[in-house]
Amino acid sequence: MHLHTLGLAGGLLAATVTGVAAQAATGTPTAVVIGGPNVGAIAPEFSLPWANREAVGPAETPYQLWRDRGKTVVIAFYPADFTQGCTAQLQTFGDQYDSLFGEDVVVVGISADSLESHRRFAASLDLPFRLLADPDLTVARKYGSKGDGGRPRRTVFVVGPDGRVKYRNLQFNALDPTHYSELGSAVQAARGG
Numbered sequence: 001m002h003l004h005t006l007g008l009a010g011g012l013l014a015a016t017v018t019g020v021a022a023q024a025a026t027g028t029p030t031a032v033v034i035g036g037p038n039v040g041a042i043a044p045e046f047s048l049p050w051a052n053r054e055a056v057g058p059a060e061t062p063y064q065l066w067r068d069r070g071k072t073v074v075i076a077f078y079p080a081d082f083t084q085g086c087t088a089q090l091q092t093f094g095d096q097y098d099s100l101f102g103e104d105v106v107v108v109g110i111s112a113d114s115l116e117s118h119r120r121f122a123a124s125l126d127l128p129f130r131l132l133a134d135p136d137l138t139v140a141r142k143y144g145s146k147g148d149g150g151r152p153r154r155t156v157f158v159v160g161p162d163g164r165v166k167y168r169n170l171q172f173n174a175l176d177p178t179h180y181s182e183l184g185s186a187v188q189a190a191r192g193g
Contacts, residue, residue, distance in 0.1 A: 035141075036142070036143045036144020036145065036155075036157075036168065036170065037143065037144075037157070037165045037168070038165065038168070039165050039166065039167065039168060040164055040165065041164065041165050042163055042164055042165075043065065043073075043075075043157065043159040043163055043164065043165050044065075044139075044142040044143065045064075045065050045066055046064070046065050046138075046139040046142065047063065047064045047065075048062055048063055048110065048132040048133060048134055048139060049062050049063075049115055049132065049133050050062065050063045050108070050118070050130040050131065050132045050133070051115045051116070051118035051122060051130065051131055051133070052119070052122050052127070052129070052130050052131070053119070053122040053123040053125075053126055053127055053128075054119075054123075055119065056115045056116065056118075056119050057115075057130070063108060063130060063132055065159070066163075068106045069161070069163050070161050071104065071105070071106050071161055072104070072105045072106070072158065072159070072160060072166075072187060072190045072191050073105070073106045073107075073108070073158070073159040074101060074105060074106070074107045074156065074157070074158055074159075074183070075108055075110065075143070075156070075157040075158075075159065076089070076090075076093065076107070076108070076109045076110065076155075076156045076157075076172075077109075077110045077111070077140055077143065077145040077152040077153065077154065077156070078109055078110070078111050078152065078154050079111060079147065079151040079152060079153070079154060080111055080112075080113055080151055081113045081117045081118060081120070081121035081131075082117075082121055082124075085174040085175070086111070086154075086174070087125065088174045088175060089154065089172070089174035090109055090121075091125050092174070093109075093127070093129070094125050094126060094128060094129075096180065096184075097128050099184065100180065100184045100187065101184075101187055102187075102191070104191070105187055105191065106129075107129040107130075108129060108130050108131070108132050109127075109129065109130070109131045109132065110131070110132045110133075110134050110139060110140065110145075110152065111131070111133075111134065111151070111152055112133070112134055112135050112137060112140075112150060112151055112152060113131075113133065113135075114133060114135070115133050118131035118132075118133060134152065137150070137151075137152060140152040140153075143155065143157060144170060145170075153170070154171070154172045154173075154174060155168070155169060155170050155171070155172055156168070156169045156172045156179075156183060157169075158183070158186045158187055158190050159190075160190040161190070166189065167182075167183070167186030167187075167189075167190065169182070169183070
């Protein structure tokens with residue numbers, strides 16, 4: 001697998017060229033474009049409905065990223081509620097919330113699942129943050145996080161108080177302690193400005 005970064009107007013896109021398997025099947029390498037904001041770019045704005053462990057949020061007050069300008073925001077895309085990897089990731093976020101993030105950091109999880117599924121999932125894990133519903137993967141596309149099968153890929157972004165991406169991991173591993181350590185360090189650095 002080769003990773004090439006291409007400069008394009010408005011930002012950078014990473015194009016992953018998968019060689020051996022694609023060539024064996026078709027004789028031609030296949031390019032999969034994975035976009036999304038690079039570190040230093042302004043985080044794409046979005047507005048999504050939300051749920052937390054207590055309730056589904058009111059339809060008239062969706063989560064809007066711009067409202068958290070001036071704060072550090074962690075945006076975690078994940079494939080689905082109640083799956084093994086997603087449960088491990090979000091449970092770790094909840095269990096280590098104070099050490100990974102701190103009370104002045106906003107954390108949102110985003111998947112294509114329904115608001116009611118999000119409410120039940122957040123309640124089952126006693127999550128101290130909101131889960132946002134992106135059923136059409138509109139926001140996942142903006143962040144280069146659209147996966148196969150109508151689900152987002154597991155990716156994590158840290159947006160600083162200035163609205164710029166301070167950290168991104170386009171292949172966050174829910175079972176790798178190193179990824180949580182790197183995320184925690186990125187959050188601390190972003191909180192400092």
